[in-house]
Amino acid sequence: MNTKQNLEKAEWLLANWNKETTYPEADRLDVLVTAEDLRSAVTTLHDAKWGYLSAITGLDLGVESGQLEALYHFCNGPAITTLKVHLPRVGDASLPTIEDIIPSATFFEREMSETVGFQITGAKSMDRLFISDDWPEGVYPLRADFKIEQAAPVEGRYVDEIPEEGVVRGNTFVVPIGPQHPALKEPGHFEFTVDGEVVTAARMRLGYAHRGIEKAAESRNWIQNLYLFERVCGICSHVHTMAYAAGVEKLAQVEVPMRAQAIRQIVAGLERIHSHLLWLGVAAHEAGFDTLFMYSWRDRETVMNLLEQITGNRVNYSANVLGGVKCDIGLEQAKVIKEGLDFLEVRIRHYLEVVTTDAMFLNRTRGVGTITRVEAERFGLLGPTARASGLVRDVRVEAPYGAYTRFPISAVTATNGDLEARCEVRLNELLVSCFAIRTLIDNLPEGPLTVKMPRKIPAGETISRVEAPRGELFYYIKSGGGENPLRIHVRTPSLCNWVSVLEKAVGRQLADVPMLIAGMDPCFSCNDRVVTVKHSNDQKTWSWKQLREYGIEYYKR
Amino acid sequence: MNTFTSFVSILIFPAGLTLVFTGMFYEWIDRKLVARFQNRVGPRWFQPFADMVKLFAKEQITPGLANPFLFFGLPVVAIAGALTSALYVPLMGLNPVHSFPGDLIVAIYLLSLLTMCIGLAGWNTSGRFSLVGATRALTQMFAYEAPFLLALLGPALAAGSWQISEVNRFAQTHWIIITQPVGFIVALIGLMGKLELPPFDSPEAETEIVAGALTEYSGRGLAIFKIGKSIELIVGITLVSAFYLGGLNGVLPFLLKTIVVLLLMTVLQTLLTRLRIDQTVGLWWRFGTILVLAQIMLIVFLRSYPL
Numbered sequence: 100m101n102t103k104q105n106l107e108k109a110e111w112l113l114a115n116w117n118k119e120t121t122y123p124e125a126d127r128l129d130v131l132v133t134a135e136d137l138r139s140a141v142t143t144l145h146d147a148k149w150g151y152l153s154a155i156t157g158l159d160l161g162v163e164s165g166q167l168e169a170l171y172h173f174c175n176g177p178a179i180t181t182l183k184v185h186l187p188r189v190g191d192a193s194l195p196t197i198e199d200i201i202p203s204a205t206f207f208e209r210e211m212s213e214t215v216g217f218q219i220t221g222a223k224s225m226d227r228l229f230i231s232d233d234w235p236e237g238v239y240p241l242r243a244d245f246k247i248e249q250a251a252p253v254e255g256r257y258v259d260e261i262p263e264e265g266v267v268r269g270n271t272f273v274v275p276i277g278p279q280h281p282a283l284k285e286p287g288h289f290e291f292t293v294d295g296e297v298v299t300a301a302r303m304r305l306g307y308a309h310r311g312i313e314k315a316a317e318s319r320n321w322i323q324n325l326y327l328f329e330r331v332c333g334i335c336s337h338v339h340t341m342a343y344a345a346g347v348e349k350l351a352q353v354e355v356p357m358r359a360q361a362i363r364q365i366v367a368g369l370e371r372i373h374s375h376l377l378w379l380g381v382a383a384h385e386a387g388f389d390t391l392f393m394y395s396w397r398d399r400e401t402v403m404n405l406l407e408q409i410t411g412n413r414v415n416y417s418a419n420v421l422g423g424v425k426c427d428i429g430l431e432q433a434k435v436i437k438e439g440l441d442f443l444e445v446r447i448r449h450y451l452e453v454v455t456t457d458a459m460f461l462n463r464t465r466g467v468g469t470i471t472r473v474e475a476e477r478f479g480l481l482g483p484t485a486r487a488s489g490l491v492r493d494v495r496v497e498a499p500y501g502a503y504t505r506f507p508i509s510a511v512t513a514t515n516g517d518l519e520a521r522c523e524v525r526l527n528e529l530l531v532s533c534f535a536i537r538t539l540i541d542n543l544p545e546g547p548l549t550v551k552m553p554r555k556i557p558a559g560e561t562i563s564r565v566e567a568p569r570g571e572l573f574y575y576i577k578s579g580g581g582e583n584p585l586r587i588h589v590r591t592p593s594l595c596n597w598v599s600v601l602e603k604a605v606g607r608q609l610a611d612v613p614m615l616i617a618g619m620d621p622c623f624s625c626n627d628r629v630v631t632v633k634h635s636n637d638q639k640t641w642s643w644k645q646l647r648e649y650g651i652e653y654y655k656r
Numbered sequence: 657m658n659t660f661t662s663f664v665s666i667l668i669f670p671a672g673l674t675l676v677f678t679g680m681f682y683e684w685i686d687r688k689l690v691a692r693f694q695n696r697v698g699p700r701w702f703q704p705f706a707d708m709v710k711l712f713a714k715e716q717i718t719p720g721l722a723n724p725f726l727f728f729g730l731p732v733v734a735i736a737g738a739l740t741s742a743l744y745v746p747l748m749g750l751n752p753v754h755s756f757p758g759d760l761i762v763a764i765y766l767l768s769l770l771t772m773c774i775g776l777a778g779w780n781t782s783g784r785f786s787l788v789g790a791t792r793a794l795t796q797m798f799a800y801e802a803p804f805l806l807a808l809l810g811p812a813l814a815a816g817s818w819q820i821s822e823v824n825r826f827a828q829t830h831w832i833i834i835t836q837p838v839g840f841i842v843a844l845i846g847l848m849g850k851l852e853l854p855p856f857d858s859p860e861a862e863t864e865i866v867a868g869a870l871t872e873y874s875g876r877g878l879a880i881f882k883i884g885k886s887i888e889l890i891v892g893i894t895l896v897s898a899f900y901l902g903g904l905n906g907v908l909p910f911l912l913k914t915i916v917v918l919l920l921m922t923v924l925q926t927l928l929t930r931l932r933i934d935q936t937v938g939l940w941w942r943f944g945t946i947l948v949l950a951q952i953m954l955i956v957f958l959r960s961y962p963l
Contacts, residue, residue, distance in 0.1 A: 274784050274865070293788070296933060387854060387861060387930020393694040459855060459929040609788065609865075610858060610932040 102126050105149075105178040112147050113180075116140045124349075124561065126498075128180045134194055140182055141171065141197045150175025151479050151492075152197075153564075154573045154590035155207035157215035159188065159243045167192050169217060170575070172562065177498035179562055186217070188242075193218035202598045203479035207590070214241040214313075229306040240314050241586075274609060276616075278307045287621070293609050301604045303597065313587060320582045321347055321556055322421060329415050331589060334377065337363075337370045338567040340419040343587075345500060346563030346576040347421055350556050357505070357544040359423035364502040365436075366409060366418045367565075368536040372443060373402045374568035375525045378617070379450060382522065385613040386463040391453060398446045405439045408432060423549030433540045440533045447529045454522040464518035468603045468615045471516055478598040482570020487524045488516035494566040501565075506542070508535050518614060555582055567592055593621045665753040666743065675742050679886030680704040682893070682918060689922040704886070708879050716875030719781050726780045730773045731873075731880035737769030738887040745894045746824050746904045755821045760812055763820060764805055767850065767891060770884050771797045774859075777881075778869025789868025792933045793859035796849060799937040800856070803944035804846030806952055810839040811899040813955050820898070828903035836955075840900045842948045847892045848921055849936070851885065855928035856936055893917045 106128040110120055116136035121129045132140045144150070150173045158168040171182040186192040196219050198205040208219045209228045216239035219225065227234075233252035239245065274293050278286040286307030292300040312331055316324050328343045329336045341363055348355055376399040383391035403413050410416035410426050418424050428436070454460060470480070475488035485492040489512050495503045496510040511527045513520035558580035565572050570592030577585045600615050607615065666672055683704045691698025718724050743753045744763040752759075771793055778790025812818050814835070815826035833840045849856040860868035867873075870881055897913040898904045904913065931939065 274788065296788075296791075383929075387857065388928075389854070390694045390926050393696055397695050457929070459927075459931070462931065462935055463929055608932055608934065610861065 102176070102178045105175055106180065109144065109149055109173075109175075109178070109180040112143050112149060113140055113182075115143075123559075126177045126179060127562065128178070129183055130180065131183045131185070134184050134186060137171075137182065137184055138195050138197060138200070141200055144173055144180070144182075145200050149173060150178070150180070151476070152201045152204060152207075153179075153571065154575070154588070155204065155211055156575045156586075156588040156590075157211035157217060157241065158577070158586055158588075159215060159241060161243050162188070165189070167215060167217065169194060169211065171197075172573070172575070174498075174564070174571075181562075191218070192216060193220050195220055196222040198222055201479060202477065202602075203595050206594050206597060213239075215239055216242060226304070227306070228304060229309060231306060231309065240311065245314075276612070289612075289616070291604060291609065291612060296608050296610070298604050298607055298609055298612060301601045303601060313589065316584060316587045318583065321552075321554075321584065324584065324587070325419065325421060326417065328587075328589070329417055332591070333414055334374050335370060335567045335569065335572075336415045337366050337418060338565050338572055339589075340417070341367060341501070342563045342565045342572050342574040343576070344419045344421055345565065346561050346574050347556060348552070349561045349563065350559050350576065350578050351553055352557070353422055353550055353552055355423055355501075356546045356548065356550060357502070358546040359548050360501040361506075361539050361543055362424045362426070362428055362548070363419060364506070365428065365536050365539050366406065366416060366424075368532040368539075369402055369406050369409075369436075370416075371532050371568045372529050373399055373406065375529050376402065378525060378568075379454075379522070382518075382614065382617045383460075385617040386460060388457075388460055388463075391450070391460070395450060398443065401439050401442055405436055408435060420549060422552040423547070425548070427548055428540065428543065433543075436540060437537065440536060444530065444533050447526055447533070451523065451526045451530075454519065454526065461519060463611075463614060464522060467518045467611050468599075468607070469515065469517040470599055470603065472514075474602075475516065475599075478602065479595050480570075480599055481592045481595045482567070483521060483524045483528065484570065484596050484599060486510060486512045486528075487520040489514045492571065494564050494571050498564065502539065506535065506538055555580060556584075569593055570595065596621070662753075666739070672739065675739065675747065675887055675890060676883055677705075679883065679890050680708070682889055682914075683886045685915065685918055686889075686922055686925075689919065690925055693922065693926040708883065711874075711879035711882070712876055714875040716877055717872075719783065719872045722781045722872070726776065727877065730777045730780065731877045731884070734770045734773035735880050735884040735887070737766045737773070738884045738891065741766035742887060742891050744820050745891055746821065746898050746910075747890070747894055748907050748910050752821050755819060757817065757819045757822075760808065760818045760820050760823070763891070763895070764808065767888055768797065768801060770881075770888055771850070773884075774869045774881065777873065777877075778871075781869075781872035783872045785865040785867070785871040786869050788865045789859050789871065792865075793852070793869050795933055796852070796856065796859055796936055799940040800846045800849035800944070803842050803940055803948050804850060806945070806948045807839045807843035807846055808895065808899060810836045810948070810952055810955060813952065813959065820895070824898045824903045824905075826903075827899055827901075828905050831900075831902045833900040833902075836900070836951060838947050838951050840896075842944050843896045843900065844917065844920060845924070846944070847896055848924065849940070850892060851889055853921065854925045855931050857930055858933045858936060861930060890914075 102125070106122070109128055110117070110130070113130050116132045116139060117130055118133065119131040123129055153172045153174040156170040156172065158170065160166045160168050165188050167186045167188055169184045169186070173180045184194065186194070194217050196208060198208065205222065206228065208222060209225065211217050212219050212225065213227060213230045233254070234250065235253045238249045240250070274291045276289040276291065278288045288304040288307070290302040291298045312327060316327060319327060325340055325343060328339045331339045376395050380392040380395040380399070383389070383395065406416055407413045409428060409432060410418045418426055454464070470478070470488045472489045475485050475490045480488070480490065481492050491497070491510050491512060493510040494500065495508055499507060508531055511524050511531055513524050556578045558578055560575070560577040563574040563576065572592060573590040575586070575588040579585045604612050604615055668674060684699060684701055687703070688698040718727050741763045744755065744759040746752055775790045775794040775797070778786040778793065811827060811832045812823050814830070814832060815823040817823060817826070852859050860870070865871070870878060873881065893914045894904065897917050901913045901916070904910045
């Protein structure tokens with residue numbers, strides 16, 4: 100079935116609730132539904148197995164229009180169907196929850212309600228997930244009329260204190276992991292209720308690294324935003340600019356030269372190697388196998404050096420510019436990259452052997468956190484986590500973009516769905532990446548590196564999807580025809596994969612929990628990007644002395 | 657033995673200060689070797705000593721929910737136990753300071769005191785990580801203690817005495833590792849469990865429960881526990897090498913044999929992934945204990961009915 104037929108099928112499925120249908124782009128279908136019909140429409144698409152829910156975008160259409168817009172994006176291969184719901188800005192903007200139909204929707208819904216101000220009815224939990232605890236109620240940072248003065252911190256809105264009687268209640272007690280914890284090098288907070296060693300409940304809180312990037316994007320121009328979005332993530336910075344640049348180029352109807360696209364793909368491939376080797380080290384450390392951790396990070400230096408050689412940077416490469424790339428790959432560099440890949444391939448094969456044969460390591464990975472194909476589909480998993488369960492979720496294969504249209508790759512899958520399979524999938528994927536990079540270097544198309552981009556991007560909206568090391572990265576970009584974007588919504592792959600951790604931790608041993616968290620390769624800075632405004636007169640800024648005195652007083656009690 | 661020499665032997669040589677510094681030196685060897693095996697640079701030779709100086713200089717914070725008496729007392733009891741156990745083993749290849757029939761049991765009991773104190777300390781501070789750590793430390797103790805003791809009883813049975821110095825003398829003419837290889841392996845791995853070294857470090861698995869039972873300890877208390885650990889390392893290694901590796905009859909054999917045992921332990925630490933606590937217990941009761949019991953039965957049988 101091709102894309103057009105697919106979209107027509109979606110239209111036919113949604114015919115009962117359809118208020119207005121548009122085809123904004125060749126691969127997209129927009130269907131307007133009312134809030135009352137939303138659940139039925141989602142259920143229909145879900146039951147018909149038409150794709151998966153990729154993201155929910157919340158938008159404020161502006162004070163004049165008086166409307167909020169919620170967009171439910173369903174992806175099926177290259178075809179995207181968007182359910183649009185319009186609600187009034189003032190008054191009742193309530194939407195029914197769909198988390199009982201699609202579990203991962205809870206994260207999208209909570210993000211949308213915290214930042215744009217939709218009321219989600221019927222949800223199990225509406226605890227704050229992203230926005231900081233002292234943020235005032237009823238103030239939504241992504242509203243068009245939001246002013247920074249509104250965001251003055253509220254004292255004592257939520258205090259996480261230890262109850263007087265201690266922490267043990269009956270046989271169970273809560274083990275907090277994060278936001279500062281040796282297992283998590285990044286800030287996230289999990290509360291695992293344990294009975295002895297067995298986890299009986301799990302809860303999480305994100306948002307400790309919120310930097311308000313989506314808000315910041317609204318006040319920067321298109322070129323500045325490229326560098327802003329590069330900083331969403333420190334590990335997969337290149338794919339963020341790739342998704343952003345691809346979206347903006349699509350809106351401007353600019354065709355990027357093939358050579359530039361190939362170079363983008365080479366950098367993305369090297370970035371994937373660096374990201375997965377980093378993950379392997381972290382996973383090994385969580386399992387208590389520090390030797391593998393040290394070795395994989397040592398070998399990761401090779402790929403870091405290659406990236407530095409191509410782009411001049413080790414972390415935020417800024418290889419992309421709007422309309423192309425800024426760095427070329429010459430013959431000499433091609434030779435160095437190939438030598439580096441020769442070394443890496445040998446090492447990757449070795450690690451593949453270690454993770455599949457080392458009996459002690461298998462003790463901690465085989466059969467742990469098994470996710471079946473059906474569950475993977477139900478949780479809406481993405482990337483290597485989904486592929487380890489046999490579910491092909493890979494934008495490079497499903498909806499090839501950029502250089503992948505000319506140099507296709509194959510998706511790597513495994514069937515077991517446990518941690519071992521996830522290690523295997525990631526490492527095998529690196530071998531595929533190495534092969535793909537070689538092919539691209541050998542067949543690097545000739546041509547210019549950039550084309551001219553307009554300063555102002557024509558009005559319109561588009562969706563840009565690329566495959567990040569952790570899974571599908573989703574960008575929704577809306578332009579009003581000016582120098583700044585109206586709204587950019589980023590949905591990172593980690594966000595979709597959390598459900599698997601929370602569901603799978605229950606019933607497992609506490610010792611498996613860090614492995615489960617690491618198993619999906621979470622990236623916290625990716626999750627947390629929406630909002631925190633710098634408080635100008637923040638009473639909570641303490642000197643070191645004050646903090647120390649507070650600490651001493653606290654423990655005297 | 658007069659009071660003066662007793663004091664010297666307990667406080668300065670061979671136990672006491674000498675033991676503390678040797679313990680730190682062995683801890684450094686352990687850390688350095690593991691680091692080199694893992695392709696890291698590793699600490700400088702005085703690092704464990706510098707750590708201790710730093711910890712002693714630091715403020716000690718008592719958690720509000722802890723009993724202060726126990727909080728200060730437990731590290732002292734732990735180190736006292738470890739130091740006392742050192743009196744019964746042939747440190748530096750010299751004769752033990754004290755010796756009486758059955759001191760093997762006393763030495764092992766005193767070594768366990770450290771783990772018990774760590775468990776109690778974790779329970780006393782009632783932090784969440786400490787509680788999980790304490791539970792794991794005590795669970796693990798029940799797992800390795802019996803096989804470790806049985807593994808040391810093997811040579812004792814062969815020597816016909818439960819006195820450490822007697823076994824040491826017997827071992828100087830018999831390399832027991834050749835006749836009881838299973839016992840040696842169990843004793844070595846049991847020692848790693850006792851010291852909570854990887855792969856048996858789940859009681860202090862940093863990725864799950866921070867520092868386990870000792871999470872709330874800082875400053876002096878932590879330093880004393882750490883010193884206790886390094887003393888336990890020396891005493892344990894001395895026992896295993898005296899019993900299995902041809903006895904210890906001088907400083908040079910002592911250094912050589914104990915460092916060989918330490919080297920084996922570091923290689924195992926490097927190669928193995930941490931076990932979950934249930935896997936640790938399973939390993940000991942399903943394999944360790946049964947193997948070593950079988951060996952002891954064999955020894956008893958052979959002693960009763962010589963071939």
